[in-house]
Amino acid sequence: MTSEPLLYAQDVNARATEFLERREFGDWTDIDEGELAAWLGESKAHCAAFWRLEAAWDRTHRLAALKAERLERPFSADVEPARPWFRSAAAAVAVAVIGVSLGVYALWPQGTVYRTPVGGREIITLADGSQIELNTNTELETQITKDLRSVRLIRGEAYFRIQHDEARPFVVMASGKRITDIGTVFTVRDDAGSVRVALLEGKARFDAGGNPVVMKPGDKIIATADRLTVSHDLPQTLAVDLGWRRGVVIFQRTSLAQVAAEFNRYNETKLVIADPKIAELTVGGTFPANNVELFGRMASEILGLHVVHRENKIVISR
């Protein structure tokens, strides 16, 4: 009954996928287009396989729409930090810090203070070439002299990429904890006295008063007033925490309670989970950090939750 040669679905599919992937990335010429047309013309099975993959892939345009919304916003795209940081970082240290001041720095010499508002983000370049990227609602003070380089994180989170200098170590203070770079890329965050440090590259020393911890890439430290936890993640996993540098928040099986806390760092409009039962629901996804309204819409459309806008609040319930 069938006049077509026997075609194995697996082979046809592999070829169709190859066409689609090459076209997706734009290295696609008229010759390729002709080749695809000819291949589709060969068999209905080829058409079915290609159209099927294409239809599924095109459906993800709903996700791509998130990006369009993000780019319309003022804060994100123009401050995309240099990606080469990751490549050339042998001599560089990057640290992100979120900090809450303990106010015990009476002897601290006068330095320069930098601040970002809620939803803000800023990159500063120091005289020695080191760069500091401030996340939302962050305040820090830099102190650079010929013998000393230090930063006091007063509030928030920052990413540091430090030019290593044997003679002048770079020190970051957050809630009384001290991070010293030894040729490193790392992030530090201080959340109401709970200091989190993640080391992306190189080496750093973490000092909370007791024995200092020497960190390797992938190490993550969470230190509260009386407790220190060290864990190890793949650098790719750590990158999830750095979504803010691209203006996004990334969730992976994150509870709605945590999602709300994360969005609320970036927005004056606060997300409120009104029902403790749904606070445990987990979600995944990448969202523009400054578009909590979009998340509200998705919660309504995808999760089928009840979403109400009220003054400066978005209230989510069942």
Place this chain on the structure above:
Amino acid sequence: MTVSEAKAWFVREVLPLEATLMHFLRQNWRNASELDDLRQEVYARILKAADENIPEKAKPFLFVTARNLLIDRVLHERIVPFDAIADLDNLEVASDAPGPDRSAIARDELRKLTAALDRLPPRCREAVVMRRIEGLSRREIAERMGISENGVAQHIRAGMNALADMLFGEPSELTRRS
């Protein structure tokens, strides 16, 4: 019918039936490793028929085609299992029942899409997100992930296939409920 008409019809009318089609094929065919080949053959047959004339109702057409294909296959086997034929004759080819409303379908699709994305292997998912949400090039993704561009291509291709299987080949919550 033009190619673009055929494609539009295929995507709009036929692909949404894939989960039901796969269920039907699984129920009526013992060799699970041949399911993808059967699906492909069914699609090829209906597209060939649609070249002449687009069937008015996609669903009965698809299932009659699938049924005929299975009968062809069974008859070509040396030993015809009797129960296979009996089952085929009892096949209920559902007519177009009124479906759930549009917004429920849209919500279900979105939910399915995000769930599908969530279920991709982590590295594959990462590559797909960088491509589809952040619009990065193959080279940029390769740099961020610390792998070769060819590695990125492999992740994206795996993602394309997994998404198609999950979006079309698996029953949605609405179908399960009804």
